[in-house]
Amino acid sequence: MIKLKNITLSYKDNNVLDQLSFHADPGEIIGVAAPNGTGKTTMFNVMANFLKPDEGYVEIDDQHTFKTEKDEIEIHKQMATFPEQRDLFEELTGVDHLKLYANMWQGHTKDVKPIINRLNMEGYVKKKVKTYSLGMRQRLCFAMMAAADTPIMLMDEVMNGLDLSNVSLISNILMEMKQQNKVIFVASHLLENLDLYADRVIFLKDGKIVHEHHLHYNQNDYIKIQIHSSYYTDMKNRYTLPDEHEFIANNLLCIPINQLEQDEQTAWIKRALQYKTSEISIGPLGTIEYYEKYYHETIY
Numbered sequence: 001m002i003k004l005k006n007i008t009l010s011y012k013d014n015n016v017l018d019q020l021s022f023h024a025d026p027g028e029i030i031g032v033a034a035p036n037g038t039g040k041t042t043m044f045n046v047m048a049n050f051l052k053p054d055e056g057y058v059e060i061d062d063q064h065t066f067k068t069e070k071d072e073i074e075i076h077k078q079m080a081t082f083p084e085q086r087d088l089f090e091e092l093t094g095v096d097h098l099k100l101y102a103n104m105w106q107g108h109t110k111d112v113k114p115i116i117n118r119l120n121m122e123g124y125v126k127k128k129v130k131t132y133s134l135g136m137r138q139r140l141c142f143a144m145m146a147a148a149d150t151p152i153m154l155m156d157e158v159m160n161g162l163d164l165s166n167v168s169l170i171s172n173i174l175m176e177m178k179q180q181n182k183v184i185f186v187a188s189h190l191l192e193n194l195d196l197y198a199d200r201v202i203f204l205k206d207g208k209i210v211h212e213h214h215l216h217y218n219q220n221d222y223i224k225i226q227i228h229s230s231y232y233t234d235m236k237n238r239y240t241l242p243d244e245h246e247f248i249a250n251n252l253l254c255i256p257i258n259q260l261e262q263d264e265q266t267a268w269i270k271r272a273l274q275y276k277t278s279e280i281s282i283g284p285l286g287t288i289e290y291y292e293k294y295y296h297e298t299i300y
Contacts, residue, residue: 001025002079002152002183007046007056008207016042017053018207024183026151029174031198031213032187033291038204040187044154047185048081060152080105080148082155085137094125094132094140098147105148115146118173134161142170146177153177156187171197191287201287203294210294219284222246222254223268231275239271246285249292254285 003023009016016039024030034040045051047058049066057065060075080101088097098116099109116125119139124132132140138161145153159167167190175197177184188194194201201213227235229250235241246254253272257265272280285293 001061002047003059003062004043004047005056005059007043007053007058009042009046009051009053015207017046019056020208021056022202022209022212024185026181026183027178028200029178029184029186029198031194031201031287032185032204033191033194033201033287034187034204035295039207040204041156043204044081044156044185044187047154048079049075050081077105078150079152079154080145080150082153082158083141083144085134085141088129088137088140090130091128093128094121094143097129097140097144098125101144102147102149105150111149112147115143119143119146119169135163135166138162139166139170142173146173151181152183154185157189158186159188159190159193167193191291194287198287201290203290205294211290213285213287213290220244220256220258221282221284222256223265223272224279224281224283224285224289225253225255225272225277226251226279227253227272227275227277231277235271235275246293248289249296252289252292254289257282 001023005021007017007020020039020043032040032043042051046053049058049072052066058075059065060078066072066075095112095116098112102109102112116122119142121139121143124136125140129137129140138159142155142158145155158170162170171193174184174186178197186194186198195215199214199216201215202209203211203213229247232247232253235253242256242260244256246252248254255268257268260268269280
């Protein structure tokens with residue numbers, strides 16, 4: 001388990017993290033969805049002890065915090081961070097990198113070959129990294145995390161530069177890692193992909209977690225209507241919308257239906273059809289919709 005308690009970190013007058021607290025348990029994948037500049041990389045750096053918070057602490061397994069050198073050693077044995085492509089050694093091969101990470105965390109290299117096979121890297125892994133494409137480098141970075149095989153993994157933009165087949169491959173391996181009882185944090189710009197394997201997705205804003213999207217708990221279903229903002233205004237004037245409705249990013253009306261009778265649900269769909277809507281669907285809100293809800297003003 002990893003716990004963050006009241007983490008605060010400021011640069012000059014800017015609170016990058018503000019009394020941020022949460023915990024993650026073994027066998028859990030935590031997605032992190034936030035635009036650049038909202039503190040996600042800073043949060044990862046605090047968790048890995050690359051940055052010291054002004055207040056608060058990080059705790060591992062209810063006993064280790066970053067207080068002494070011994071604590072740091074014990075925590076770093078259990079935690080690996082996703083390497084950046086710029087940190088790869090151009091003159092070394094992929095195999096060299098995997099052996100390096102395996103030796104650093106596991107003290108042996110016997111499990112490197114299965115990782116190479118699982119990630120379909122046989123055709124290039126013995127070549128020098130300077131010959132690799134962007135996608136090959138990214139796959140190598142992920143393979144290095146697999147070679148480290150730590151209980152806690154911090155992965156920032158793990159899917160960057162990957163084609164669809166490799167996104168699918170790594171998504172499947174992440175789910176296999178989860179079955180090994182690991183705690184995995186994944187920051188990714190592929191929001192729909194997070195819904196496939198994450199247990200929950202956290203949304204950072206103004207240095208705080210503004211929402212946790214739990215993907216495996218009971219979720220409310222909505223009638224989701226793509227609609228122009230002027231039609232939404234007209235609908236509000238003509239009908240009494242449920243108090244719990246959402247109008248996301250000025251184009252998506254979401255009407256909760258869990259408390260509505262079937263005839264009421266049908267009535268709302270008929271009302272929506274009176275307007276020039278491009279799409280009507282029914283289901284829970286996903287990571288993309290929550291992202292639009294919390295960051296629409298930030299990204300548009």
